[in-house]
Amino acid sequence: MxxxxxxxxxxxxxxxxxxxxxxxxxxxxxxxxxxxxxxxxxxxxxxxxxxxxxxxxxxxxxxxxxxxxxxxxxxxxxxLIDLHVHLTGDPGGDYRSEAVDPDEWGVVVGAKNARLTLRAGFTTVREAGSAQYTAFALRRGTAEGMIEGPRIVAAGPPLSIIGGHGDVTGFREDVHAVLDQGYTCTGAVECAEKVRKASRAGADVIKITATGGVLSQQGRGLEGHFSNPELVSIADTAHSLGLRVMAHAHGARGIESAAAAGIDSIEHGTFADDAALKVMKAKGSYLVPTLMAFEGIKERLGKGIYTPTVEAKVRMTMNDVGKAVGRAKALGVPVAFGTDAGVFEHGRNAGEFALLVKYGLTPREALASATTVAAKLLSMEDQIxxxxxxxxxxxxxxxxxxxxxxxxxxxxxxxxxxxxxxx
CATH class of the missing domain: 2.30.40.10 (Urease, subunit C, domain 1)
Known part of the structure; x- marks a missing residue:
């Protein structure tokens, strides 16, 4: 007393x-x-x-x-901390909406989803890719108490190769040119420039799409996109600015290349094999499995929501989802909590815990992944x-x-x- x-x-x-x-x-x-x-x-x-x-x-x-x-x-x-969310989007939207909806609409959607996310117990999130200033506006709004929501660590637009996952795809070339956000890069020098551009714009973390992705319209598989010199340039430039790099990565060799270059976290890591995970362990890379994303995708398969290109890639991944978690644990790779909310409905984030336990973590390890481990990956362990x-x-x-x-x-x-x- x-x-x-x-x-x-x-x-x-x-x-x-x-x-x-x-x-x-x-x-x-x-x-x-x-x-x-x-x-x-x-x-x-x-x-x-x-x-x-x-x-x-x-x-x-x-x-x-x-x-x-x-x-x-x-x-x-x-x-709780979710290291991979997309507050400014909801699941099941037509990819063509990016040619219709203004960026400002993302802030409206994000305000709704920030509230749902906070109410679900997530007091810090890492926004893993959005239009240029939408996540930054939400970050300020929640910090100043004008919007009810979690603390936001924001990436802004992801860096990608031209025509790769993260770039505008699925439209005519003249439409691509109009919708381009300016974060594709080719070669080490240009990639360093785009990291600096993201930093100048206000990014807290650099997001890259190191491999092909499941939900984009590019249909060339899920392996590596960037060259090794490009990956090294991105990692070195970000680190020189005090920023960490998170890499969307599915294919094993793309994961291995990203980790070898010094990328701080591998997001999804679907096909991570022992060779890739050993490099992650040696370089100190974290695995953020985003298992709930695949639950959301699975719920929408065969309903005309996804294009044939996307459905083919989804079916290619399903048998391997979750297997990397147990392998990572066995090899000593830290597993941190992230869901890819936005691919499924915001507010369901905590469903990830049961999936982490299903694929090999103990309940205590699963909770740590969303608290102490996640805080350490954010370099915020003295705050949250x-x-x-x-x-x-x-x-x-x-x-x-x-x-x-x-x-x-x-x-x-x-x-x-x-x-x-x-x-």
């Missing part, structure tokens, strides 16, 4: 008494402070403005004026991914024990992000 009062008093003193800090006291029956540590019993967590200031056993007395959140016997745990003094007040509450049953994460009862409880 005394310690809670001292925390509140110290905060006021630091502010010089000229401002009143907002104090929130959270009572929970069980607290998972870190997915890698044993859970605590009934505890009191104190939040001052947007930061966690203390965690104490039992039910401490709240200071005068504090807002009280009593979660009863629910489990309190760190806010745990409940600890000094970290951002990003927390959620669920009924049950996610360390034994990850499906309880599919129904989140309470969410706080940056010290603000979701309405």
């Amino acid at each position: 005394r310690s809670i009062r001292l925390v509140a008093a110290a905060t006021l003193a630091l502010l010089g008494g000229t401002a009143i800090a907002k104090t929130t006291v959270v009572y929970a029956g069980r607290v998972i402070t870190d997915a890698n540590k044993p859970a605590l019993g009934p505890s009191t967590v104190v939040v001052t403005d947007d930061r966690i200031t203390s965690i104490a056993p039992g039910r401490g007395e709240a200071p005068a004026g504090a807002e009280i959140v009593d979660l009863g016997d629910k489990t309190l745990l760190p806010g 991914g745990r409940i600890a003094p000094g970290l951002s007040a990003d927390m959620i509450a669920v009924a049950g024990d996610p360390l034994n049953d990850v499906t309880v994460l599919e129904k989140v009862d309470w969410v706080m992000v940056r010290g603000r409880a979701a309405d």
Whole structure:
């Protein structure tokens, strides 16, 4: 009790008494402070403005004026992190809509999806590809509290080869020229230029499409797109700017080349074999499996939603989906949580946990993939991914024990992000 009062008093003193800090006291029956540590019993967590200031056993007395959140016997745990979302899009849309809908419409769609994502318990997301400024606008909106949603780490438009996955495809050449966002590159020098352009535009991370993709209209398979010099140039330039690189990659040799070049995370990794995974392990690359994407795709097969080109590529992948997770774990490659939300409905992100467990992770490892492991990949482990003094007040509450049953994460009862409880 005394310690809670001292925390509140110290905060006021630091502010010089000229401002009143907002104090929130959270009572929970069980607290998972870190997915890698044993859970605590009934505890009191104190939040001052947007930061966690203390965690104490039992039910401490709240200071005068504090807002009280009593979660009863629910489990309190760190806010979840999804490293691969597309907030500005919804599943099943016609690819030709990019020639019809203005970029501004993506912000409207993104505001809707940001709210759904936060309510699902995801307090930080990495936006993995969008029109030039749509994700950046959403990032600012959620940071300033104007839009209800998670913290957004945004890539903006992905870098791709001309005519590859990530480029505008499926139209006449004159239409391609009009729709081009300016992020295709050929050769090491031009690829370095496009990384710098993305950085200047406001990207937090560089997204590239290192191999062919399932849902684009290019029909030349799922193997590597960039040359080795291009990949090295992208990685080296991004790292020189303090940015990490995430690479959409399906085919094994494309994965291997991307990892060898120093790409930080492999997204999807569908056909990753031992040779590719060993290079990922040696270079420190993470695997972000996005298993829910294939659930969403599977639900739409044969319904006239996808073109024949896309359906053929989908059927080529289905027998291998998920196999890379167990292989990665066995070889010591870190597996981080990402879903590709937007390929399926936003808000269903937590369905990924059960799939990760199905393909080889323990419930504890699956939770870590969306908290401590994901935070480390973002270089934000001193800000998010745990409940600890000094970290951002990003927390959620669920009924049950996610360390034994990850499906309880599919129904989140309470969410706080940056010290603000979701309405």
